Amino acid sequence: xxxxxxxxxxxxxxxxxxxxxxxxxxxxxxxxxxxxxxxxxxxxxxxxxxxxxxxxxxxxxxxxxxxxxxxxxxxxxxxxxxxxxxxxxxxxxxxxxxxxxxxxxxxxxxxxxxxxxxxxxxxxxxxxxxxxxxxxxxxxxxxxxxxxxxxxxxxxxxxxxxxxxxxxxxxxxxxxxxxxxxxxxxxxxxxxxxxxxxxxxxxxxxxxxxxxxxxxxxxxxxxxxxxxxxxxxxxxxxxxxxxxxxxxxxxxxxxxxxxxxxxxxxxxxxxxxxxxxxxxxxxxxxxxxxxxxxxxxxxxxxxxxxxxxxxxxxxxxxxxxxxxxxxxxxxxxxxxxxxxxxxxxxxxxxxxxxxxxxxxxxxxxxxxxx
Amino acid sequence: xxxxxxxxxxxxxxxxxxxxxxxxxxxxxxxxxxxxxxxxxxxxxxxxxxxxxxxxxxxxxxxxxxxxxxxxxxxxxxxxxxxxxxxxxxxxxxxxxxxxxxxxxxxxxxxxxxxxxxxxxxxxxxxxxxxxxxxxxxxxxxxxxxxxxxxxxxxxxxxxxxxxxxxxxxxxxxxxxxxxxxxxxxxxxxxxxxxxxxxxxxxxxxxxxxxxxxxxxxxxxxxxxxxxxxxxxxxxxxxxxxxxxxxxxxxxxxxxxxxxxxxxxxxxxxxxxxxxxxxxxxxxxxxxxxxxxxxxxxxxxxxxxxxxxxxxxxxxxxxxxxxxxxxxxxxxxxxxxxxxxxxxxxxxxxxxxxxxxxxxxxxxxxxxxx
Numbered sequence: 001x002x003x004x005x006x007x008x009x010x011x012x013x014x015x016x017x018x019x020x021x022x023x024x025x026x027x028x029x030x031x032x033x034x035x036x037x038x039x040x041x042x043x044x045x046x047x048x049x050x051x052x053x054x055x056x057x058x059x060x061x062x063x064x065x066x067x068x069x070x071x072x073x074x075x076x077x078x079x080x081x082x083x084x085x086x087x088x089x090x091x092x093x094x095x096x097x098x099x100x101x102x103x104x105x106x107x108x109x110x111x112x113x114x115x116x117x118x119x120x121x122x123x124x125x126x127x128x129x130x131x132x133x134x135x136x137x138x139x140x141x142x143x144x145x146x147x148x149x150x151x152x153x154x155x156x157x158x159x160x161x162x163x164x165x166x167x168x169x170x171x172x173x174x175x176x177x178x179x180x181x182x183x184x185x186x187x188x189x190x191x192x193x194x195x196x197x198x199x200x201x202x203x204x205x206x207x208x209x210x211x212x213x214x215x216x217x218x219x220x221x222x223x224x225x226x227x228x229x230x231x232x233x234x235x236x237x238x239x240x241x242x243x244x245x246x247x248x249x250x251x252x253x254x255x256x257x258x259x260x261x262x263x264x265x266x267x268x269x270x271x272x273x274x275x276x277x278x279x280x281x282x283x284x285x286x287x288x289x290x291x292x293x294x295x296x297x298x299x300x301x302x303x304x305x306x307x308x309x310x311x312x313x314x315x316x317x318x319x320x321x322x323x324x325x326x327x328x329x330x331x332x333x334x335x336x337x338x339x340x341x342x343x344x345x346x347x348x349x350x351x352x353x354x355x356x357x358x359x360x361x362x363x364x365x366x367x368x369x370x
Numbered sequence: 371x372x373x374x375x376x377x378x379x380x381x382x383x384x385x386x387x388x389x390x391x392x393x394x395x396x397x398x399x400x401x402x403x404x405x406x407x408x409x410x411x412x413x414x415x416x417x418x419x420x421x422x423x424x425x426x427x428x429x430x431x432x433x434x435x436x437x438x439x440x441x442x443x444x445x446x447x448x449x450x451x452x453x454x455x456x457x458x459x460x461x462x463x464x465x466x467x468x469x470x471x472x473x474x475x476x477x478x479x480x481x482x483x484x485x486x487x488x489x490x491x492x493x494x495x496x497x498x499x500x501x502x503x504x505x506x507x508x509x510x511x512x513x514x515x516x517x518x519x520x521x522x523x524x525x526x527x528x529x530x531x532x533x534x535x536x537x538x539x540x541x542x543x544x545x546x547x548x549x550x551x552x553x554x555x556x557x558x559x560x561x562x563x564x565x566x567x568x569x570x571x572x573x574x575x576x577x578x579x580x581x582x583x584x585x586x587x588x589x590x591x592x593x594x595x596x597x598x599x600x601x602x603x604x605x606x607x608x609x610x611x612x613x614x615x616x617x618x619x620x621x622x623x624x625x626x627x628x629x630x631x632x633x634x635x636x637x638x639x640x641x642x643x644x645x646x647x648x649x650x651x652x653x654x655x656x657x658x659x660x661x662x663x664x665x666x667x668x669x670x671x672x673x674x675x676x677x678x679x680x681x682x683x684x685x686x687x688x689x690x691x692x693x694x695x696x697x698x699x700x701x702x703x704x705x706x707x708x709x710x711x712x713x714x715x716x717x718x719x720x721x722x723x724x725x726x727x728x729x730x731x732x733x734x735x736x737x738x739x740x
Contacts (some may be wrong), residue, residue: 003629015405018406029400066438070619202624203619224476225476229438249564251572252388252574253627261374331408
């Protein structure tokens with residue numbers, strides 16, 4: 001088997017992530033390597049931490065980037081906060097809520113579930129009722145269900161969780177840097193995201209943040225965290241300790257790229273970025289509805305960056321999706337879990353969230369659906 | 371805090387990793403993004419798998435790349451093979467053996483230890499004696515102790531381990547692609563490495579491989595793997611399943627770069643590459659000894675790519691190491707663990723393993739040590 005020079009197609013990424021990256025991010029990615037304990041890299045880690053705090057809108061000191069993809073960020077939050085025998089209340093309205101429940105069970109937690117039909121948000125009244133019948137250490141919920149495109153309101157639920165004395169754990173993989181997200185104001189105690197969605201950095205890293213309440217829980221653990229790699233008592237010394245103790249070798253090139261992606265976010269400004277995502281979503285929505293596509297999610301709860309749509313009656317999703325990729329180099333996503341083969345997930349994330357992208361896709365669809 | 375354009379110094383990397391990368395690897399790293407489920411990416415994963423097999427010298431089907439650094443590769447091997455109550459025999463002759471014991475304990479295993487003075491290899495007789503007093507499911511040992519520079523002979527130990535019916539788990543983070551390593555011939559059942567050492571790819575990935583014996587043990591687990599992210603029963607479907615099921619988003623850019631790094635290794639040929647590492651090591655050794663440096667490890671057990679040396683009498687290691695970095699842009703490593711502040715670790719890894727690098731370092735040292 002001869003393996004030739006890498007030769008990929010020039011894809012236009014309009015799926016559920018990764019998204020296209022800005023040329024400046026590619027340039028930063030290819031910065032010559034330096035050591036992970038080099039004083040220059042320590043400065044870069046400090047800068048990145050500041051920008052994670054700014055974009056999460058938090059003052060949390062325990063804010064950093066896990067050296068692995070978003071699902072490892074999810075696991076970081078859960079394995080550090082849960083110990084065997086703890087109760088956890090997990091809200092499930094899509095694939096990623098289900099994954100949180102799976103991980104919490106692997107932590108030895110007693111898992112209670114609040115479940116909602118996929119495509120609808122969790123109703124705060126469901127959480128209220130569940131909290132009357134259990135005493136969880138954490139309540140975990142997905143802010144932006146990547147499998148359905150639902151934006152979950154969090155403020156009312158956050159209040160209930162704290163009234164009960166529990167911690168609120170939030171998945172913000174898809175919403176982060178693309179729509180309103182307020183870690184401190186909303187009282188989120190542990191949050192994780194990914195880099196390959198609205199941040200438009202390479203996949204493989206997971207920004208996370210923990211409130212002082214959560215740090216207190218970490219400090220009072222009775223058992224060791226079951227994962228060495230994700231154990232915050234060790235990772236903290238690398239990201240936040242006075243003397244940057246070696247823990248593992250950071251993915252240096254990716255951190256270079258991430259730093260540049262954050263600079264782009266802050267240059268644009270979060271509010272402008274959120275507006276761009278919303279307006280581009282409206283443009284896409286108008287075109288899709290003209291073509292007979294139908295949204296899964298009620299308008300009020302739609303994520304602008306993840307458009308889950310049923311195809312017009314009689315159209316098979318897979319051949320058309322394949323045609324978009326092969327003929328037009330445009331990637332859109334298929335359904336996940338219960339929606340596999342049933343709908344498309346069209347992403348408008350970060351650098352991919354652009355009127356030209358929308359027009360390209362709509363024109364190609366118009367031609368092929370004639 | 372204004373965060374400016376990234377502006378790093380042009381370092382020459384001669385520490386314990388990361389190493390310098392070939393220009394072709396940077397070029398591959400900056401390849402425009404494609405999706406992690408794109409058929410083109412699936413082809414790339416197949417190609418990478420083939421090259422991991424070729425470089426590990428194995429036919430193992432369960433051979434792939436963990437989407438996180440080498441220490442996550444270590445954890446992958448241990449959390450998948452161990453269940454609560456299992457016995458594990460861990461050989462410790464440096465930092466990384468100690469880390470394996472820590473992880474095995476977090477898996478709920480009953481850990482037995484064979485310990486050797488740092489800087490010396492484990493004596494097979496120690497393993498033999500230990501095996502008489504326990505009945506381990508796995509025996510774990512470090513082939514190339516990055517904290518000391520010891521190359522551990524494995525064949526005799528492997529035979530003992532298999533005679534006892536246990537599995538042999540090996541850390542090859544620093545030796546892989548720089549010195550002889552034979553997964554199948556030596557009977558290694560689970561192995562992990564890193565990408566930022568003699569492979570000269572970006573840090574952040576961990577090539578791993580599992581023998582059929584190990585896969586049988588995975589299949590017969592009674593409990594779920596404690597880590598969702600590293601659970602091979604799930605990851606396998608992504609890397610080796612008939613239908614590439616979504617598990618997590620792969621670090622695509624890094625896989626592009628890794629693919630190119632493997633192409634460079636195979637173009638050079640493993641035997642040539644090993645010879646280059648050995649010959650460059652001899653050149654460095656000659657120069658260092660002339661300057662009064664003294665090797666920690668006996669000649670017979672020295673790793674060519676990791677030279678642990680005590681400085682000449684009366685020289686403080688830290689100021690001189692700092693001067694090398696600040697004045698010459700040359701990074702060498704300090705001691706780790708018990709050797710912190712006591713010695714240097716000079717790396718000759720992959721693209722950094724080069725006569726010009728050695729001459730640069732030796733000339734700078736000669737000038738500053740006058």
